[in-house]
Amino acid sequence: MKKPDIIVVGAGAAGLMAAYTLVKSGKSVTVLEARNRIGGRIHTVTNGFTNPVELGAEFVHGNLPVTLGLLKEAGIATTGVDFEMWQHHNGTFEKSNEFIEGFGEFLDKLNRLEEDMPMQVFIDQHFSDEKYAKMRNQIENYVAGYDTADIHDVSAFALRNEWNHEDEDAQHRITGGYGKLVDYLAKAIISAGNNILTDKAVTAITWSKNVVKVSTADGLIYEAAKVIIALPLGVLQAGAITFNPPIPHYTKAFNGIGFGSIIKILLEFDTPFWEDNAITGLTGKGLGTMGFLFADEAIPTFWTQVPNRSPLLTGWLGGPPAYEQKDASPEAVLEITLTSLSTIFKMDVPVLRNKLVAWNITNWTAEPFTLGSYAYDKVESAEARNVLQQPIETLYFAGEYLYNGPAMGTVEAALTSGKNVAAYVLDNN
Incomplete structure (x- = not known):
């Protein structure tokens, strides 16, 4: 497999939006997802139900510009x-x-x-x-x-x-569920010649200037110039990924933001x-x-x-x-x-x-690749978020927990974070 410009860890809303934004600007990406499906906390299924149901995110909470803009672009209808x-x-x-x-x-x-x-x-x-x-x-x-x-x-x-x-x-x-939005992003990423790989639980990231090596549970190593880590905060708080060299300041910041159940x-x-x-x-x-x-x-x-x-x-x-x-x-x-x-x-x-x-x-709290619901602010969260929004050499973070605004904890927050981190990567290429 050809070495991509950027690896995105996590195929939830933030990771897919980051990859989608990068691909539209001509970058090559590989998305690594631990589950056997994409979407993260978006999961639209039938599974015996008469109509598609949402196991995760369900509502678009208000007139949210990024979500509604993307739905309009994709031609996906909504119901008030x-x-x-x-x-x-x-x-x-x-x-x-x-x-x-x-x-x-x-x-x-x-x-x-x-x-x-x-x-x-x-x-x-x-x-x-x-x-x-x-x-x-x-x-x-x-x-x-x-x-x-x-x-x-x-x-x-x-x-x-x-x-x-x-x-x-x-x-x-x-209409038809959030899964349609996930599929739209994924199709755009793949049709541009990029890879979204499932069943790829990342266990370790070795990083230095302009080189990052991402190890997965199946023993493989993926390499790129940069990596965007778009995992749920609960997974990061649990220390599921080993960073080499360690990033103690960032590890502390993960725990400065609340993550619910x-x-x-x-x-x-x-x-x-x-x-x-x-x-x-x-x-x-x-x-x-x-x-x-x-x-x-x-x-x-x-x-x-x-x-x-x-x-x-x-x-x-x-x-x-x-x-x-x-x-x-x-x-x-x-x-x-x-x-x-x-x-x-x-x-x-x-x-x-x-x-x-x-x-x-x-x-969702017991689900091993989520370990919770969505973020909420503690007293120290603003400071923690400021730390996490600053990249380290080749490491960038994205996720709804990094959003600072009225739509915290929503798909809008995740999409906005993914879009913003991709823009930052492109601006600092």
């Missing part, structure tokens, strides 16, 4: 999604977007904070009174569910920025039972337009395929509660999920189980 929020507490359904009791008071005090600290420290200092117990619990649950973060180390400033600039732009799903549960039933008359009797209103459902259960978040009428229900467990279940079997997580639904909808677990047509549990 209107999220009608419902909550279930103490046996009662309520349509509501209010997740945190007394949030106005909380945000007002948070906006006056002058020095960053972990959110738990801020709460202990200002909202430790018993009257705030419900608020504290709601904040912890929200941070775990939405940011997949641990409230004990997540940055108060980062959450403040997120909550003050929540994206209310239109949300989208990609997630378990995604896909359940296809024979009918969308939550629209049944019996359920309408419980809610007092039909749930035919319900987008999200939040509940005080072991699996606290569910969503439907609205506006499409579909019997698919997605469950979501994030943050420390997901980490606690990282070693649970898929069958055990399924049982927990059905028990949660049983309590919410007052249907026996065997009835729900008999209605199941297909199911899948994706435990």
Whole structure:
């Protein structure tokens, strides 16, 4: 195989976007991917489901320029999604977007904070009174569910920025799934005469000026002038790759950024039972337009395929509660999920189980080539990100964890990072 100009380690969104950008500028690349597939945390499958489903990334969260621009370029359609929020507490359904009791008071005090600290420290200092117990619990649950973060180390400033600039732009799903976008990037890379090699888990990188040698688990060595490392942060934090010479300053920086935990549960039933008359009797209103459902259960978040009428229900467990279940079997997580639904909808677990047509549990925290969900900011993350965005001789890093903006943790973040690092390589060739 011909020696490429650049090796890209990781065929997720960041790695493929970096390779795609380089190829469009005439560079030759070889992409090495540890899995037997491309896409990383994008994984669109059928696997017994009636329609393609997303085991990983699912939504385009707002009017995101890089993602939507690439979709337009590829001619891939999207469907707008209107999220009608419902909550279930103490046996009662309520349509509501209010997740945190007394949030106005909380945000007002948070906006006056002058020095960053972990959110738990801020709460202990200002909202430790018993009257705030419900608020504290709601904040912890929200941070775990939405940011997949641990409230004990997540940055108060980062959450403040997120909550003050929540994206209310239109949300989208990609028609046919995110896999179409992955395939578009891969096709462009390969059709230009480059290689994307799967089942190539990188174990070591030996680097010096203008020469890098990348060793894989199957005993092969790939050589190029430069390498872009586009692996999930969890893999880098675990020390899966040995660098020679070592890069201790960068290794420390990896651990200065938070990386959450997630378990995604896909359940296809024979009918969308939550629209049944019996359920309408419980809610007092039909749930035919319900987008999200939040509940005080072991699996606290569910969503439907609205506006499409579909019997698919997605469950979501994030943050420390997901980490606690990282070693649970898929069958055990399924049982927990059905028990949660049983309590919410007052249907026996065997009835729900008999209605199941297909199911899948994706435990991204246990998945060895991901080891988590997506990044979140700790107090020291800005400094760590600055370190990691500076290349060392022939080593460059890319990934959603390096993105600094409102779309942190998304496919947009990964694509933007890949595009930016490729531009940096081209500018400094």
